[in-house]
Amino acid sequence: MKKDIILKAENISKQYRLGQVGTGTLSHDFNRWWHEIRGKENPYLKIGDTNDRSTKGTSDYVWALQEINFEVERGEVIGIIGKNGAGKSTLLKILSKVTAPTTGSIKSRGRIASLLEVGTGFHGEMTGRENIYLNGAILGMTKKEIASKIDEIIEFSGCERYIDTPVKRYSSGMTVRLAFAVAAFLEPEILVIDEVLAVGDAEFQKKAIGKMQDISRQGGRTVLFVSHNMAAVKSLCTKGIVLEHGKVVYEGGIEQSIEHYLNADYNKSNIYTSDIKLDVPYIKEIEIIANPGSFYHDFNKDLKIKITLSTPYKLTDPAVSYQIVSMNDVPVVHELNLFKEIPFCHEVGTYELISEIKKLSLYPGIYKLNVFFADNFLKKRFDQIYEACSFEILLSEKREYYYQNNSAVYKEKETAWTIKKIAP
Template structure:
């Protein structure tokens, strides 16, 4: 039995929504007055669960509510959940950047954390000085840090700027150094928030490999990411947060499945999902996406199935021209099919008008494994994006079932491009 290195018991975190005025000041006084008399904080009881789709009745919100879990030595725990679910808050509490309002956290071992960009760095100090500062905070001696220094700088790839104050770093550079420091200073528990998303794809891959190494050495890792493929690859256990509460915990694939089902129903049913609006104008949006196998919706296919996607779109505005873009990624987030672009119409779609079409990927194109998908709607020259569906954010993975070797041996060459049929 491996020992428990981290245990959270009834951890809750309450934030006050940013409002100033007599109300909140008197709340503060009242809170202070209760505290001064050794009484329980009266506002701890009135907080609402943090569901942004429901307008809360109070100014206090539970970003985390009654979180209970434990992590064993050597576990690689993937923490997932949609934006605002409380993931970063939880990591901040565990790495003692902020305090839980109630509950306890017990930790055995040195923690290194890569939280929001720049956290843990002193802006006026150089990269070099920050490496030593971080090492010292982790309890390392100067010679110990020195022995890792070159490796850290080398990994970060920012050698040229190592003596520049970090306040002059771009966020990408900050993350590069931050990760290099956290991963190389021999932490017993490594905590990584989704800041990695800031880095370029190559660096992200390097970090994921490094985390694999660290995990391989029996270290414990807590990892937050929207990159479900990375989570699935790396993590051994999972925690799914929803509105500040644990929805599923334990098996990572169970957590992913639940997460993906949740986000899929949510994404496809509404137009106004934040992350989609950030990536597209919303002029024309996906209303429905269905991969189909033998006429039935399925996210699982066999190697010799044709993979057909059925799309339904709706125009949110009168919009001239519609282009469709598709990419498929392998489990390392590399695009193995990209630049499949096609023009669906050059005409104007009127507000509220619907259009449906299917795209079929010929059989024997994708081998056994899990694939990420990327679908985008754009104008005719693909300069303006209307809507994006992306496995890394809001779609399930596509599963190709294992096949026997002889099926692979007999593999034919698939013919691209895809077959597009507009209904």
């Protein structure tokens, strides 16, 4: 079956010169021109650092994008994900023809509507109604086509009361509402959205995602969506492209793409150790005891967490807590023990605590551990270790159930603590 390709990126690269606006010096412009008239390659395309914002480069040039290639079929919803500075916005600007690539080409079939930044394409002195007609004209719509949909656009945006007020009076959320409504209802073949929905409130985000689903599934139109909200990306998109330092590092199904993105940069160890002895109470070691010597843990099996603490002085009301969080940084388990009836840290020394969670029934996937050590009497947190270590839940073949009202259900989670002093 022949693919219906509506958008194709071929060898897209984008280079910027750091520290200046424009092409650089007159000598650079002359050198570039001299190479061009002799039919030779631009000499400044051969240099430039990788787009890594966390490191200091040695060149005045940086590649925001390098050799990007992909195809988009009609009706696909593509999630473009990556860290800040990975090149997502630059790619969407090129796809929207807001800026030109340094090398490579974009081939598209049909009208492209873009939501790249709050207020892009809106004239502040014009009213919301006037901006609807302006944006529709930019998209190639006739006045008659725009007029036939203007009531739907205004109703969806929720800006009816302010529609004849200049857009400069709008809040950023109102501007995004109206801009999205214009882009969605004027029926472009390709809709490009870059994170702007995060400005809107929860109710509008839900409406917008629902509308994008309708656009792709019923209208057969194509959506390219950039967001750091992985839940929204997962619910909306069918395919993912993961960018890192301006390069495509993964392309595939959306769940696999999200997993690749989330798993690319986390602590893959089930043990944390501090080698520094402090003169305040601190967390010395954390270990997740799953299957012996393994990073993996079976679904619905007991899980032990060992925490070693050291205190150079007596504590009145110590408290230790931990969170198990998903790769989306959503807490799924929170355990707090105040130790009011157990002698703990009432003497100087090192203490070992083992917390055992009975029948841990989390969805299969990777989880991280955050641990906190405090004193409630002093109202002071001594130490906090985020993403101290991690483990992965596997779905084992044998599941343990008990039966109630003829239905199989899991046993409820129980937690037990064991504490002992292990050093003076």
